[in-house]
Amino acid sequence: MVETKRKKIIIDTDPGIDDAMAIFVALQSPEVEVIGITTIYGNVYTTLATRNALHLLEIAGRSDIPVAEGSRVTITKGTKLRIADFVHGADGLGNQNFPPPQGKPIEESAAAFLVAQANLYAGEVTVVALGPLTNIALAVQLEPAFSKNIGQIVVLGGAFAMNGNVNPAAEANVFGDPDAADIVFTSGADVLCVGLNVTHQVVLTDADRDKLAQSNGRFAQYLCKILDVYFSYHHDACNMNGVYLHDPTAMLAAVVPSLFTYTEGVVRVQTSGITKGLTVLDNRKKRFDEVTGWTDKPTVKVAVAVDAPEVVKLVMQRLTDP
Numbered sequence: 390m391v392e393t394k395r396k397k398i399i400i401d402t403d404p405g406i407d408d409a410m411a412i413f414v415a416l417q418s419p420e421v422e423v424i425g426i427t428t429i430y431g432n433v434y435t436t437l438a439t440r441n442a443l444h445l446l447e448i449a450g451r452s453d454i455p456v457a458e459g460s461r462v463t464i465t466k467g468t469k470l471r472i473a474d475f476v477h478g479a480d481g482l483g484n485q486n487f488p489p490p491q492g493k494p495i496e497e498s499a500a501a502f503l504v505a506q507a508n509l510y511a512g513e514v515t516v517v518a519l520g521p522l523t524n525i526a527l528a529v530q531l532e533p534a535f536s537k538n539i540g541q542i543v544v545l546g547g548a549f550a551m552n553g554n555v556n557p558a559a560e561a562n563v564f565g566d567p568d569a570a571d572i573v574f575t576s577g578a579d580v581l582c583v584g585l586n587v588t589h590q591v592v593l594t595d596a597d598r599d600k601l602a603q604s605n606g607r608f609a610q611y612l613c614k615i616l617d618v619y620f621s622y623h624h625d626a627c628n629m630n631g632v633y634l635h636d637p638t639a640m641l642a643a644v645v646p647s648l649f650t651y652t653e654g655v656v657r658v659q660t661s662g663i664t665k666g667l668t669v670l671d672n673r674k675k676r677f678d679e680v681t682g683w684t685d686k687p688t689v690k691v692a693v694a695v696d697a698p699e700v701v702k703l704v705m706q707r708l709t710d711p
């Protein structure tokens with residue numbers, strides 16, 4: 390039998406309830422092979438992100454996948470981090486207080502692991518970045534060839550021409566380390582940004598959760614336990630009877646790219662002031678006479694449309710599969 394080559398992916402993540410869903414979706418996707426997980430602060434602090442990543446791999450029976458611990462500070466060595474425990478619970482996984490994992494992270498740091506894997510499989514590795522972009526920016530700084538060696542970086546981040554979710558200006562992952570995001574977006578790597586303008590179209594409803602609750606699928610019962618906190622947050626903060634599937638949507642942009650369309654242009658990030666974390670895409674409709682911060686910078690891809698029903702269907706299918 391001819392085996393089609395699976396796309397190699399590294400998940401950079403701050404688990405996180407929707408991160409857990411995205412990790413499980415990836416592990417259930419025949420199109421990809423998860424070759425590592427790197428951890429970062431965001432939904433929880435980095436140490437807890439590492440613990441949760443190891444725990445989730447144990448739940449999935451995939452402790453063979455290496456976990457590399459990432460940065461505990463921003464790219465500018467900032468230690469005042471914004472942690473979204475009010476979205477995911479104090480433990481990041483719906484306040485379930487699971488027992489500690491047995492596994493340990495590898496010795497290599499997240500940035501060193503990213504650089505090494507991109508060197509080893511030049512052009513073949515996709516990073517799916519589900520948290521602030523510190524580790525990826527560190528990899529860019531550590532190895533000048535990283536942006537060329539890495540196949541693609543799919544970023545869950547940004548809010549293009551719309552309000553953010555931290556404040557009207559900023560989306561949470563870009564807000565978490567705006568300097569890192571600006572470094573990654575202008576690095577010259579093949580970057581695809583999946584922002585709130587797309588992920589807010591992809592909602593898992595109360596009815597979908599009921600279907601999960603009735604499923605004997607591999608991850609359904611586990612996810613139903615942790616999803617309560619995430620549903621309550623969306624109910625209270627956004628007046629919704631459902632939740633946004635941010636991370637699983639970005640994951641599927643790597644796994645099944647045909648479900649998305651994108652535009653291309655230079656994206657810069659505001660790194661200070663009340664609009665810190667704002668992502669601004671030059672849509673190239675106007676030729677500016679002056680040199681701007683966008684002039685002569687490498688472009689990135691920005692997702693503009695998604696087949697939302699198909700994304701929800703695939704997420705449900707893969708999470709309820711045996």
Ligand SMILES: O=c1[nH]cnc2c1ncn2[C@@H]1O[C@H](CO)[C@@H](O)[C@H]1O
Pocket residue numbers: 405406407408432473476519554555560561562635636
């Ligand atoms: O209101 C929020 N504040 C902070 N983080 C959030 C919020 N809603 C979702 N996320 C988390 O941030 C990423 C998307 O921006 C997702 O990973 C999600 O888990």
